[in-house]
Amino acid sequence: MPSAPDPNVIVNETGAQRLLGYVLDVGGSDKHGRCRLDITQDHLNRHNVLHGGITSCLLDTAAAATASLSVDDTGRAPFRSVSLSVNYIAPAKPGRVEATGQITGGGRTLLFVSGELRDASGDLIATSSGVYKRVSGGGL
Template identity: 30%
Template sequence: MTISTEPATAPASWGEPRSKTVYWHDPKIALAAAPGRTGLEFLTAMLDGEIAGPPIGGLLGMRPVSVGPGDIVFACTPDESMYNPIGLVHGGVACTLLDSAAGCAVHTTLPADVGYTSIEIKVTYLRPIHAHTGELRVHGWVTKPGRRVAFAEADVRDAEGALLATATSSCLILGG
């Protein structure tokens, strides 16, 4: 699938066009590996490369670094394709990273065949993120597990450990 937002004839003043190729694997195959696995087992299998990560990970270049009960860390290196009109990585990218980390942290606490969905997220942006910021570490952890609703927090830090954004999240537990 090729999607282009480049006009057929762009003015020379725009400079040379740039492109980015995104790869992902059929998410139905990974989902087929989920039944019978706890959330921790499923995400550990993803970390170990036994099953493919979700397509959003390919789009953002996000990859799992560590996973444990109620805790997960992702890494992502932003680039200029994520810029908003004022030359910063769009806040929606940070929000997506935070939502993923908080949700996956909740997922690690769930029994087999039980899912979740985000019902609320509050993001606080503390510092701008640029393409030259380098690798980001996104950490999510559960603050209160639950049978119907679970609560988690997450943060985004740069390679030096500077705090860039934080989030609090609520997730609805599905099934079980």
């Protein structure tokens, strides 16, 4: 008998997620959102490494989920990116990468969240810092 899906692992929720194939994990007891991707040829740039835009997407997604976990144990409270800065440290080649977010400051409506993207061996690929705004009522 197949096991029930893990409610802490979000898959196929958005068009971007379906297109890129990443998995969002909001189940850690540490309240850090994690975004995993198994890099394939479809994710590479002309230099055969992970495209920088996808790197940014993974970091942004993990950071926004981390912000959400600060107010909602399901990690589904909406937060919008206000700003995001990414530092590219090393190239990522095909294999698994994981982005993790961590709240570094903020208040009731704005949170400062840092992120790290690491490959399966733990090597640092990229870092980020961003500002995330809690969205109420679906408006801007």
